[in-house]
Amino acid sequence: MNKNIVLLRTLLLSTSGWNIYRHTTDKKKRRRIAGNAVGKLCLYAMLMAFCVAICVGYGKFGMITAAPVMCALTVSLLAFVFTLFKTNGYLFNFKEYDMLMSLPFEARTVAGCKFLYMVVKSLPWYLSISVAMLVGYGVYARPPVGVYPLWLVLSLFLPVIPMLLAAFLGFVIARISAGFKKTNIVQTVLTLVFVIGCFSLRFVIEDMFRNDRIQATLELASRVTGGAARVYLPAGWFSDAITRLDIPAMLLLTGVSAALFIAVFAIVGRSYRQINSALKAHAASRSYKMTAQKRHSAEAAIAFKEFRRFTGSTAYMVNGGIGMILAALVGLITLVIGPDRIIKTVTQGAPVDAVMLWPAIPFIVYFFIGMVATTACSPSLEGKNYWIVQSLPIEKATLYRGKMLFNLALTVPFMAFSTLCLCVAARVPVAETTLYLLQGLALCAFSTAWGCVCGIRHMRLDWENEIEVIKQGAAVAIYMLPNMFVVMGLTVLAVVLGLRMDRRLLALLFTLVATLLAALSYRRVLILSKRR
């Protein structure tokens, strides 16, 4: 059998829940795998329902021809962003690097198979989007029968080009970082700079399209996607292949995917060993001089350990820190260019002013700050080192308090900074500013404690790669998704209620509710820490 296939098959088998389910004798593990599978199926179903609903919208307004482009862009964007976050850990700096590289595999084979593994593992998500949109497209556009298999086959290629671009970018970042002593920090900074750049670029592009002041959202979305397809050619090729059964477009999509794959991994393969050597090197400086040592509480010691864990992992820092950086940036940008321009861009010229948005300020900041709580993944991140804390003479509650302390130390300063920037920019009076700071503090406390509840309840220690718990863990998904949607709803609710009642009283009410929820979550942490 071809060595590429052997490696890819083994990589998939080694992380397959089914393989574990078949061979483990641990009933608890089996139940967890079954539960995860059901949970994933539910998420796929939700995603599909959402995509079908979008297509129904397009169909009703007679714009169903935009569905293929929309599908291609959605899949491509998601594939690009998620791959960029996963490159370090999956493609570089992974645990079994020594074992694989000592076997007769060429560097480009290892890197290429690791990439294909990422593609195959993420395909169910992208196919959920694509198949659902195909259903919507089928109902409203009534295309020829041949379009259905064509759509499905081309869907397999859709994520490849954006994933290759993200992987190559990850490679460039890793290559640059490899030349520095503090490889992790440089890699994290470069990744964050790039991600923030992408976010900014998105707003610039949207702003360009929105200057036309088109009111109908669907029409606007259709124009935006049409414009984007002209910029991002593979989306256009997909659309042409589907709507016009254009054979050159089909060949371009499949051929460019294959050619780019070969080209990227020929380049990556050349420096693969050098990059991994640098990323895995931890040379001892042997220059430490004994100084006076200080005593700290157990919680502070655990929080410091968590801080070192955070700064020692690019994946952890990027995922856990992105919300803080975005919050700070939003605050700074608002302060510099003023809230009115931002409101105009975001609300597309709707009659909303800064004063109306005052009550929503804590939720706007919390949307970023509370995006990912480190407490949701930090219990799982103990992994095989869990024995260290287990063998220490401390209560589990102390361990979790330490983890929560770190999350608070990380989130509160950014929350305070961003809230203050927004309040100053929007000319919020001092009393309201104080109340919004208090509300932000209560929200940080809630996010920390609720994240910890999710982290303990869905703790998973037997991971192979930390990305599995940082990005893809059940604890993070269960914390993050509802949290984001609820906050979006609360932002609107705060604006609406702010028009009908006293804003100070409203802030006080929100603070009380958030504090109560934080207290209940903390109580739950204490209960769970006695059980697990």
Added chain:
Amino acid sequence: MTEKPMLEISHYSKTYGGGKKAVDDVSLAVMPGDIYGFIGHNGAGKSTTIRAVVGVLDFTEGDIFIDGHSVKDEPMACKRITAYIPDNPDLYENLTGIQYLNFVADVFGIGAAEREERIRRFAGLFEITKDLGDLISAYSHGMKQKLAIISALIHEPRLLVLDEPFVGLDPKAAFTLKTVMHELCQGGTAIFFSTHVLDVAEKLCDKVAIIKHGRIIASGTMAALTEGHSLEQTFLEADGDE
């Protein structure tokens, strides 16, 4: 005609970021049939050298040759005849033992009958036959080490490189490994291994190199190096002289 070394390390140096030299101008040769011990303190540069030999670690200064092939220029030719057992094997925890052995056998292109015979033999010797159907995550450290050893032996390597191979092995498995190592070297396989256990090195090795702060401070045949003293005494004297 002079015999060609199976492993030749020539002026190999490794510098980490920040200019720290972990290994400095190391040269040595391991002939077919040699059991070559590589000893030194923690952090002396043993694993850094071993990881470069097996093609895992990148290096810029010097070269390493396996059966005449450069590790830098012809890594595949080197890896095909080499087996590596790390000190703390990171195996695929969610595969079963037999799935992992089949993976390695597939990579080396071992036929079904040969692999079955070798797996039977070595799994029997190391007494893990009945555990091969279990997930590796359920294995103890010693069992993982045994599985890594079997996977290294499955393709009958001509150069066996081991990093602290006796750590975590029970006494019987350690004895079995020593017996297998002797058998392999009688068949012409060269063995290069690092260890802290000087007694084991003394009984097992024909040749030894002592590394300190990245530099070889003594090397040669066991008899010439120890001159009738124990290896422990020789090591401590060499260490003290530096």
